[in-house]
Each structure stands twice: as C-alpha cells, then as structure tokens.
Amino acid sequence: MSENTASPATRLTVQPDATGRLLLLLPAPEGSGTVEILLGQQKGAMLRLASLAYLQAGYSDTAIEWAQWALNDAPHEPANYVHLSTIHMRLGDTAKAESLLAEALESLPQATALLRQRGSVALQRGDMDEAFNWARHAAEVAPFDAGLQINLANLLVQAGEFDEARDILLRLLDQQPGLTAALRLLSVVSQRLGD
Numbered sequence: 001m002s003e004n005t006a007s008p009a010t011r012l013t014v015q016p017d018a019t020g021r022l023l024l025l026l027p028a029p030e031g032s033g034t035v036e037i038l039l040g041q042q043k044g045a046m047l048r049l050a051s052l053a054y055l056q057a058g059y060s061d062t063a064i065e066w067a068q069w070a071l072n073d074a075p076h077e078p079a080n081y082v083h084l085s086t087i088h089m090r091l092g093d094t095a096k097a098e099s100l101l102a103e104a105l106e107s108l109p110q111a112t113a114l115l116r117q118r119g120s121v122a123l124q125r126g127d128m129d130e131a132f133n134w135a136r137h138a139a140e141v142a143p144f145d146a147g148l149q150i151n152l153a154n155l156l157v158q159a160g161e162f163d164e165a166r167d168i169l170l171r172l173l174d175q176q177p178g179l180t181a182a183l184r185l186l187s188v189v190s191q192r193l194g195d
Contacts (some may be wrong), residue, residue: 013034014046021039021043022046023036023038024037025037044074044079047069047070047073051064051066052083054066055087055090060087067083068084078104078111081108081117082114082117084100085097089120094121094125097121098118098121101118112145115134116134116135116148119133128155128159132152132155132159135148135151135152135155138152139151139152146179146182149168149169150169150172150182153172153189162189163193165185165189166193169189170186
C-alpha cells in the first residue's frame with residue numbers, strides 16, 4: 001500500500017460536470033480513482049472560493065469567469081454581486097464594479113450587502129460623500145445590524161464627525177452591550193473628543 005504524501009488540500013479538485021453542476025473530486029483510497037461529490041447548496045460559495053483562488057494566483061480573467069458563473073447560477077444572491085464587484089475593484093475597475101452593483105440594486109434594492117459595497121466602491125474612488133450616503137442608507141435599512149452601524153461610525157470618524165459617530169455607537173451599545181468592535185471605536189471617538 002503506497003501512501004500519498006501530498007496534503008489533503010492539494011488533492012481536492014472542484015470542477016463542473018457536463019451539465020454545469022459543480023463536483024468536488026477527492027482521491028479514492030488506495031489510489032483507485034476519485035470519489036465525486038455533487039455540491040448543492042454550497043455551490044455559490046465554492047465558485048466564489050475558486051474565483052478568489054484564481055485571482056490570488058494572478059489569473060484575473062479566470063477569476064472573473066468563475067465569479068460570473070456563480071452570479072449566473074444564483075442572480076438572487078447578493079454575495080455573488082459583492083464578490084464579482086470586489087474582483088473588479090481589486091483590478092482597479094471601479095466603473096465595472098459600480099455598474100454591476102447598480103444593476104443588482106434594481107432587483108435587490110434592500111440588500112444591505114450591496115448597499116455597503118456601493119459605499120466601498122465610492123470610497124475607493126475617493127468620493128467620501130457618496131460613501132456616506134450608501135453607508136447611511138444601508139444602516140437605515142438594517143438599523144440593528146451591528147456591522148453596518150460600525151461601518152457608518154467608522155466613516156464618520158474618518159471624516160472627523162465624532163459626535164455623530166459617538167451617537168451611533170452609543171445607540172448600538174444600548175442594543176448590544178459589550179460589543180467589542182463598538183467599544184473599541186467608541187474609545188477612539190472619546191479620545192478624539194477629549195472625553
């Protein structure tokens with residue numbers, strides 16, 4: 001019996017079958033071929049993961065292909081738009097990222113992940129006012145989402161709007177006492193305000 005010395009991660013393969021379904025291929029014990037596992041609900045996450053791996057390896061066109069495949073497979077899933085727009089942003093094409101997100105928001109206007117990502121695109125372009133507008137809109141849509149509230153407070157701190165940031169953080173801490181990220185940012189705000 002020979003033992004395969006490659007790490008388990010290097011022996012995994014993800015690929016589409018002839019019908020476009022996504023398969024996870026694992027080496028069979030004793031080197032007798034492969035075991036195929038049809039990926040169902042995890043398909044979008046696996047496609048985005050493969051896309052990210054290609055992007056990190058320097059294969060941007062292939063990364064975009066896999067991200068587009070995830071999007072085509074589940075156009076109702078905001079994470080697919082966020083992922084593809086992130087790739088465009090990392091490649092320096094904020095116009096494509098913005099266009100994609102604008103299209104997505106037409107059919108998913110309350111998707112907070114898309115709203116937050118629009119703010120990120122605006123911030124990358126250097127448009128702080130527009131970044132605020134998107135962050136505020138996302139925070140209004142989901143007033144109890146700590147991540148969105150902290151994102152807005154962070155932007156306010158960057159802009160020197162410490163009083164408003166403090167108000168947001170105090171409201172958030174009333175809802176979720178002990179929230180570490182909010183406490184940290186509130187500490188920064190307090191220092192800046194001289195409290």
